[in-house]
Amino acid sequence: MIQNLHSHTTFCDGKNTPEEMAKAAIELGMDALGFSGHGPNRAPDDAAMAQETVPAYREAVLQVKEKYAGRLDIFLGIERDCFWAPDGGNWDYVIGSVHYVEKDGAYLGVDHSEAVFLQNVELHYGGDCLSFAEDYYRLVGEVPERTGCQIVGHFDLITKFNEGDKLFDTEHPRYVSAALSALDRLAGKGVICEINTGAMSRGYRSAPYPAPALLRAMRERNIPICITGDSHNVDALLHAFPQAVELARSCGYREQMVLTKEGFVPVAL
Numbered sequence: 001m002i003q004n005l006h007s008h009t010t011f012c013d014g015k016n017t018p019e020e021m022a023k024a025a026i027e028l029g030m031d032a033l034g035f036s037g038h039g040p041n042r043a044p045d046d047a048a049m050a051q052e053t054v055p056a057y058r059e060a061v062l063q064v065k066e067k068y069a070g071r072l073d074i075f076l077g078i079e080r081d082c083f084w085a086p087d088g089g090n091w092d093y094v095i096g097s098v099h100y101v102e103k104d105g106a107y108l109g110v111d112h113s114e115a116v117f118l119q120n121v122e123l124h125y126g127g128d129c130l131s132f133a134e135d136y137y138r139l140v141g142e143v144p145e146r147t148g149c150q151i152v153g154h155f156d157l158i159t160k161f162n163e164g165d166k167l168f169d170t171e172h173p174r175y176v177s178a179a180l181s182a183l184d185r186l187a188g189k190g191v192i193c194e195i196n197t198g199a200m201s202r203g204y205r206s207a208p209y210p211a212p213a214l215l216r217a218m219r220e221r222n223i224p225i226c227i228t229g230d231s232h233n234v235d236a237l238l239h240a241f242p243q244a245v246e247l248a249r250s251c252g253y254r255e256q257m258v259l260t261k262e263g264f265v266p267v268a269l
């Protein structure tokens with residue numbers, strides 16, 4: 001069962017249309033593809049769809065779903081930011097993500113660029129990256145209630161520009177405590193966490209989200225996982241999936257969740 005439930009198209013910040021993504025998925029031999037366009041957001045968000053765009057997005061995905069029925073299972077989803085704005089509802093599934101932290105009346109982007117990240121930390125946290133991370137993880141712990149999601153997106157997105165711990169120490173007790181508190185809040189809520197290879201396909205990271213230590217902590221808390229590409233173009237649809245499977249297994253996982261017409265079910269890795 002090869003599927004990817006995290007993909008973006010030209011309706012938000014992706015490079016390909018739903019049609020192009022679906023065709024590529026079939027060529028790759030995938031069984032299912034989920035579209036998860038960035039939904040409308042209260043935070044000023046260039047990646048997000050405007051509310052007026054949502055009906056066209058729905059229509060386009062439903063069209064390819066019908067066109068490729070029997071060859072590829074297509075699911076109509078959305079990626080809601082924790083500050084999401086009304087998006088029309090009625091989705092096959094929802095990914096809930098933290099892309100912004102609200103501080104001093106401003107929405108601070110978590111994953112825009114290293115320069116923006118450092119500027120935010122300097123201006124709003126006196127240069128203390130760990131304080132930013134603490135606020136980020138407080139929001140991550142609230143994502144299920146805030147977004148109504150089934151899947152929590154890129155758990156440690158805050159490390160996007162932190163390859164090799166170059167900006168802050170992910171073994172620091174304050175960082176570890178913030179991340180584990182978020183996991184404690186997610187555990188038992190029935191939500192799935194992603195192993196997400198999106199920052200790899202875009203050249204920011206050499207490993208998927210989340211870091212192995214956090215993935216092991218997820219496993220200890222019996223939080224189910226799914227493997228996704230956060231794919232913004234056809235080439236990223238299955239990017240580094242074998243590496244993600246290997247990571248999951250090395251952290252103790254033996255199955256992942258996949259979406260079927262009957263809902264989410266576990267399958268062997």
Ligand SMILES: [Zn+2]
Pocket residue numbers: 079097099153154
């Ligand atoms: Zn995201």
Ligand SMILES: [Zn+2]
Pocket residue numbers: 006008079230
């Ligand atoms: Zn995404």
